[in-house]
Amino acid sequence: MNTLIPAVRAEFLKITTTRLWWVLALILFAYVAVMAGGIGALIGAQETGLLPEGSTNTQGLTLDPTLIYSFGSSLGFVFPVIFAAMAVTQEFRHKTITPTFLATPARGTVLAAKAVILFAWGAFYGIVAALAAGGVGAATLAAFGSDTGLEDPATWALLGRMVIALALWGVIGVGLGSLIPSQIGSIVTIVVFTQFVEPILRFASSLTDWTGEIGKFLPGAASDALVGASFYRMVGTTSSLPWWGGGLALLGLAIASVVGGYFVSWRRDVS
């Protein structure tokens, strides 16, 4: 009997019967909206001459609308990862893994169902982030009469790739939660790696050409490559994968982490 579809439907209900999903969606929207709106206002004020010449020091950076829109993924990607990791770790924390495996004894099916649903949920967060970055960012730029770039199809393609990036981050979260089944352990690892370790590695790897060739495969760099714009790109020192290359690197990481997680925590005795 095929149990994947019932398992996917059960995983969907697990999310909607608890509150975390919309709490995180609100925080994600507010966070990205404030950042996009803030930088949008900065660009707008600069372009309309509200700010005196030389009062902003952008170190030669061109602030353009796509940078603002990319906040949706460059800042927002951590939300689907944490959410997905918690969807896995709370099963162990609250021992609901017992009724889960009783209802669906094929453990690989349960993990696959989680990956499917959290891919979809990551895409949902991607839409929320794109709305916050694109909506609030463009509205702010428009308020100052600056160019929003929304007439350019490339901008819309960027927002679309952002949705795909966050969907893949959802699957990576499932993998990370399975690799580190401790809820606190996995959240701390995700926050420390994405917010501190990886930015430092990306900066350090950009210092020489040959390390840059490795650094472009870092998850955050691959994600930025997929979306096609980021602060790092604006700096212009890092080499980057093509957008599809970034997408494949993220997909590879997603598959590898889920498969690894299966062997680490999903086949173990549940006691």
Next chain:
Amino acid sequence: MVQGLPIQLSGVTKRYANVLAVNNVTATIAPGRVTGFLGPNGAGKTTTLRILLGLVGATQGVATFGGTPYRKLASPASTVGAALEANSFHPGRTGLGHLSVYARAASIPQSRVTTVLDLVGLSDAADRRVGGYSLGMRQRLGLAGALLGDPGVIVLDEPINGLDPEGIKWIRGLLKHLADEGRTVLISSHMLTEVQQTVDDVLVIRRGELVYTGTLTDMEQRNETWVTVETPSTELLRSSLTAQGLGVSETPEGLRVANASAAQVGHIAFTSGIELHSLQHHSTGLEETFLALMQEGQQ
């Protein structure tokens, strides 16, 4: 029509690094009866049940339902219903939400969720978060989860723990009713007195090994019995009883005659013309028999 399958454990063994948690457990649990799986905490009850349900892998041996291991069952939730601990719930989910999730996973219609909530008396609390449930309500919710698929086999780990006296009376009736319908009912407990009025058959496990398998009635036969008798002619009675092959010892309450009935002792005294002042029959309780099993582990 309910189909109760026999549960078969054959040579089930679980070894952790240096502990033998379950050692060569072999037993058959019959349909249509309530079977108590008894033993002190840490004796291996929960590990055995988890092996039975495919949650823990056995080092050796197999556990099946009518010949099929849990993980190979075509539709596990409608064959076997289990509740293993009173707190495997997400505290933020409502009782209704919890059951709905597992109903979906097992392709059980949503209407059945309402039915089982009603059956365990949780309809009024269905929309409250489980985090606010009492232990007794969690037990009822776990039981509702076990009954979701209307299974022929029901496995419950310590189901009476945390229930109030009214709840205990209710669950006893329910378990008997389920067994009478032809289902196989297996419940574990660390206290015999808790399940004494409910179970037909008993498995006693001690340090991972089965030390008793049989009916509760047979277990009662193992109770130690004796008679105390008071008489002014102590020496005369003692020799008459000893002559009949009975073991006699002297206590402050009079003579103690082991493994004898009051009628037997009274008759011997009467035929020997001995005056008696009191004659009393004594027996150890089932709980003491159980505790003796726990200590000695004799088969």
